[in-house]
Amino acid sequence: MNTELAEITRRKWDKAAASFDLMAGYGPEKRWAPFKNEFFSRMGGGRILFLAVGTGLDIQFFPERRDIVGIDISPKMIEKARGRAGRYPGSLALRVCDVHALDYPDDHFDQIFTSCTFCSVPEPVRGLESLKRVLKPGGELHMFEHTGSRYFPFNMMMHLMTQLSKHVGPEMNRATVENVARAGFVVDSVHHVYLDVVKTIHAHAPIDPPA
Amino acid sequence: METRPYFLFGDIVATASAGALAGLAAVATTFEGSNMWIAMLIGMPVGMAVALPIAFGLGALFGAMEVMVPSMLGGMLSGMWIAMAEAMRGLSLAEAAGWGAAAGLLGLVTTSIANALLRSDAPGA
Numbered sequence: 001m002n003t004e005l006a007e008i009t010r011r012k013w014d015k016a017a018a019s020f021d022l023m024a025g026y027g028p029e030k031r032w033a034p035f036k037n038e039f040f041s042r043m044g045g046g047r048i049l050f051l052a053v054g055t056g057l058d059i060q061f062f063p064e065r066r067d068i069v070g071i072d073i074s075p076k077m078i079e080k081a082r083g084r085a086g087r088y089p090g091s092l093a094l095r096v097c098d099v100h101a102l103d104y105p106d107d108h109f110d111q112i113f114t115s116c117t118f119c120s121v122p123e124p125v126r127g128l129e130s131l132k133r134v135l136k137p138g139g140e141l142h143m144f145e146h147t148g149s150r151y152f153p154f155n156m157m158m159h160l161m162t163q164l165s166k167h168v169g170p171e172m173n174r175a176t177v178e179n180v181a182r183a184g185f186v187v188d189s190v191h192h193v194y195l196d197v198v199k200t201i202h203a204h205a206p207i208d209p210p211a
Numbered sequence: 212m213e214t215r216p217y218f219l220f221g222d223i224v225a226t227a228s229a230g231a232l233a234g235l236a237a238v239a240t241t242f243e244g245s246n247m248w249i250a251m252l253i254g255m256p257v258g259m260a261v262a263l264p265i266a267f268g269l270g271a272l273f274g275a276m277e278v279m280v281p282s283m284l285g286g287m288l289s290g291m292w293i294a295m296a297e298a299m300r301g302l303s304l305a306e307a308a309g310w311g312a313a314a315g316l317l318g319l320v321t322t323s324i325a326n327a328l329l330r331s332d333a334p335g336a
Binding site: 022 | 270322325
C-alpha cells in the first residue's frame with residue numbers, strides 16, 4: 001500500500017479511537033459474545049497473529065495461555081488496548097503495524113485471526129496475500145467479518161451505508177469470502193452469523209503453493 | 212431468531228421508531244393528490260435516510276448489523292408505503308407515525324425470516 005493511503009487509514013482510525021468503544025463496545029460485543037466465544041476457542045497452542053486489535057474489545061474472548069501478537073495500524077487504538085492486553089492471562093504483545101507491510105518472516109505464524117477487520121483494510125486482497133506470506137503452509141486463517149450481501153434488498157442497503165460509513169470507519173459491502181480465495185487461501189467453511197452479512201470464514205494456506 | 216429479551220426489545224424499539232420517523236418524513240415530503248408512484252420513489256430514500264441515524268445510534272446499544280439492517284429496511288418500507296398513502300388520500304401525523312411503526316416492525320419480521328433461512332442454509336448451521 002502506498003504511504004499516503006496508509007497515512008489516511010491511520011489517521012481515520014486514530015480519529016475513531018476516541019469513540020470506538022462507545023459505538024462498538026457494548027451492543028455489538030454483547031450480542032456477538034456467544035459467537036465470538038466459539039470463534040476464538042479455535043486459538044491453538046502455536047504462534048498466533050491477531051489482526052486489527054483495535055481497542056482490545058476482543059481480548060476478553062481469547063482463551064488463556066496463548067502466544068498472541070496483536071497488531072493495528074493506529075497507534076491510538078493500540079494505546080487504548082494496552083490496559084485490556086495487560087490483563088490477559090497469557091502472552092499478548094501489541095504492535096503498531098500495517099497489514100500491507102508486515103515485517104515478519106515468511107511462514108512465521110501457525111494461526112491468524114481477524115475480527116471485523118477486512119471491512120477496513122484499504123487493499124483487501126493485497127492485505128490477505130500479506131497474511132498468507134507470514135502464515136505457515138497449512139496454517140489456519142479464521143475471520144469474523146461483516147461483508148456485503150448477495151441478496152436484494154440487503155445488498156443495496158449495504159452499498160448505501162458504505163457511502164457514509166467509509167468516511168469514518170468500515171465499508172459494509174466487501175466481498176471478503178471471494179477476496180480470501182483470490183488471495184490464494186483454501187476456504188474450508190463459511191458460517192453465517194446474521195443474514196449473509198456477518199459471518200465466520202475458516203481457511204488455510206495451501207501446503208503446496210501453485211506452480 | 213433473537214430470543215434474548217434485551218436484544219429483542221432493542222430490535223422492536225429501533226425498527227418501530229425508525230418506521231414511525233420515516234413515516235413522518237414521508238408525509239412531510241409528499242402531498243395529497245400527487246402521483247403515487249413518484250411519491251413512493253421519493254419516500255423510499257427519505258425513509259432510509261431518516262432510519263440511518265437511528266440505526267447507527269441504537270446499534271451501539273443493541274447490536275450493529277442486527278439493528279441497522281431491519282431499521283433501514285423498515286424505514287424504506289415505511290417511506291414507500293406512507294408516501295403512497297399520503298399521495299392517494301392524505302394522512303394525519305398520528306396515522307403516518309402509527310402505520311410507519313407497523314412498517315418498521317414488518318422490516319424486522321422480514322429480516323428475521325431471511326436470517327432464519329440464510330443461517331439454516333449456511334454450512335454448519
